[in-house]
Amino acid sequence: MSSHNGNSHWRIAVGLGSCGVAAGAQALYDQLAKRAAPARVTLEKTGCAGLCHREPMLELYSPEGERWTYVHLDSAGIDQILDEHVGRNQPVDHYLLSGADRAEGVRRFLGKQKRIVLENCGQLNPESLEAYLAVAGYQGMSKALKEMTPAQVITAITASGLRGRGGAGFPTGVKWKFCSEAAGDRKYIICNGDEGDPGAFMDRGVMESDPHRVLEGMVIGAYAIGASQGFVYVRAEYPLAVKLMGRAIEQARAAGFLGERIVGTSFSFDIEIREGAGAFVCGEETALILSIEGERGMPRMRPPFPAQRGLWGCPTIINNVETFANLPWILRHGAEAFAALGTAKSKGTKVFSLAGKIRHGGLVEVPMGITLREILEDIGGGSSTGRPIKAVQTGGPSGGCIPAELFDTRIDYEELNRLGAIMGSGGMIVLDDTACMVDFARYFLSFTSKESCGKCAPCRLGTQRLLEILTRITEGNGTENDLQTLKEFAVSVQATSLCGLGQTAPNPVLTTMRYYMDEYEAHVRDKKCPAHSCRALLTYSIEEEACKGCTLCAKACPVQAITGEPKKPHVLDYTRCIRCGSCLDVCRSDAVKTE
C-alpha cells in the first residue's frame, strides 16, 4: 500500500505484532519516536506482515511514495536509517530487504501465497479505523445489511463453499442456516479466538493486525442468523490482541458499525470481549460457552448443537477468527470468486503458521490444493538447519505427522484426513532428522493429558495411560507388548471420548506409529533412539581434543561422574553416568559427544 500523505513527509511504519515486539520492535519504535523529527517523519504502527523470521522490521515510505523494507533491525540500524536514508537519501543496504538473495527469498515467500484473510496484515495500522476504511473496510458488511436479506447472505456464504477454519471444517453457511431456523428471540454469535494449539498463531496475527476485519465478519454473521449480541473470546496469553480488539470495538461503536441501527438500517448488534484463562479445552465450542457463562469449561454431549441450544440456552453460532476474517472479502468479491479458489470440496485459502526447523517461518496464506512441498520448499525456503526435513506436523495436538514421502499431497480437508492428520487450526511444525517421533508423540500426549478436563474417563485416564507407555518407551523401558497396548488404547480413546480433545488426542500416536513404526521398534527392541534425541538411550563421552577443561560439565553433573583438573581435558565415567545430559547442555566447546 503506498497511500502516502501528500506532503514532504517520510513515513515509517514499524511492525508491532507480538512477534515483532518479541524480537525487540517496541524498543526500536521508542527510539524512533525519540529521535525522528516530527516535522520530517510520521511514525506509524502496523501489525504482522507474516514474515516473522525477519522481525524486527519496518517500512519506510519516501515523500515520493517509494517503499523500502528494512529487516532484522537493531538500534544502530535505526540511527543509520534516520541519518543516512531520511537525512541524506542514501538507503542503508545492510538492513534493506533488497539484496538479490533476500529479494528472491521474499518473492518466493509471497509468490505462491494468495492473501484474503491476511490481505491487510502488516499493511495498515491496526489502531486506526480510517486505515481500515481506506481499504474498503466495512463495505462487505454495508452491502449485506443494505442490499441483502439474511437468507441471501446465508445462501451466498453456502455458495462460496467456506468451511470452518477452526479445525473441523463444517460448512459455515449450513451451520448458520440451522441457527437462523432455530426457535428463539435471542441469539448469540461468538468469535473463537482461543487459539490454544501450541504452534498456531494465525488468529493472533489477524486480531493484532486487522481487528476491524474480524468485527466486520461478526456483524455479517450476526445479521445472517439474527443475533443481537456477540462475544469475542480471546485467550489471556494474547494481551495485545485483547487490547487491539477492544479498541477496534470502541471505534466501530463510535462510527455506527456496532450498536443501535448499524449504518442506518434497522439492525442492532453489539460485541463484548471475554478473556480466556488458560484452558486448552475451551477451544471446544460447548466448553467455550460455559467459560463465557463464568463456569468451568467442561464440554457436554452434542446434540443439541450450540446452533440450537448454546449460550444461556439460546441458539448460538461459534466461528473461528479466520472464518470471520474471510467474510468481508466474500461479500465484496462475491461467492463465485471465493469458490473459484481451492479444490472440489475445500474452497478458498488457508492460513498456516509455519514454524519449527524451517528457514522462513511465519504466517502464510495459500489456496487450498497447494502441495505441502510448495509450502515447505518454495514458501518456507526449506530446512533451517541444513539437515533434511523429515516430517511436518499439522493440526497441533489433535493432528498428525506427515512424512517427507507424502509432501506432494495436495492440502485440503479430505486429503489431510486421509493421511491421518487434520487441517486443524493450521499450525504447521517442521521437523528435521534430529526429531524423535516417539518423543514427539509423547510431547503431545503430555500436553493433552494435562489439558484433559477430566469429565469423561476415556480421555482423562486414556491420555494418561498413553503418556505413561510413551514415556516408558522413550526412557528405554518399553516392551514389544507396549506397542500393541499403545495402539489398542489409542483407538479406543479416539472412539469413546466425549469431545474433540479426547477424540483427536491419539492422532499424534497413531500417525507416528503408522509412518515411523521402525523408530518405535528401535526404542523397544534395541534400546536405541535413531534420531539421537531420547537422552536416556544415549551414551555420553567427552572428546579429549575438544575439551578445554572449563569444568562446567563437572559442576553440572549431578552424580559426579565427570572428573578432571581445570584447563585439562575431563573424563566421563560411564558406570556412574545417569544419562541426564546436563553436561551436554552446559558445554560451550561441543566436546560432549553422544551415540
Place this chain on the structure above:
Amino acid sequence: MSKVADIVARCGTGRDACIKILQEIQVAYGYLPAEALRYVTEQSRISLRQIYGVATFYEWFRFQPVGKHIIRTCHGTACHVNGARHTTREVQNILKVKDRETTPDGLFTLESVACLGCCSLAPVMMIGSDVFGRLAPKDMRKIINEYKRKNQPEAKQP
C-alpha cells in the same frame, strides 16, 4: 477491600462475571487472596464453590503470591522441537526451583506455559513482559544474572 468492591462493581454480580472478577483480582494482587474471594461472595451471586471450581480449573489462576519476576518458559511445539526442555531445566538448575515455584528471595517465579505464540523465535522465554528468543541452555545464566543485578540495592539508587 475497596479495590475488590470496585472490581465487582465493574464486572457485575451475576455468576457469569466470575472469571472476569477473578482475572481482575489477580491483576490487582498478583494472586487470589482468600479474603478477597470471601468478600466477592458477599457482594455477588457467586459462591465460594463456583470460585474454587473455576480457579482450580483454569491454569491462569493461583492462590499463592508470586515473585517479583515471573519467568514463563514456553513449551509450545516449535519450542519443544528446538530444545525448550533443556533450556527450562537449566533455569530450574540455576534458580533451584521447580515449575510454579518461587525462589526463597521472592525474586523469581517459574512457570512453564503451553505456547506464547512467538513460534518463529523458538525456544522462547518471557521474564515479566520481556521476551527472549532463540535460546540455548548456556544463555540462561547470563540472562537471569542480569535481572538479579538490577535488583541489587545499589542498582536501586537513582
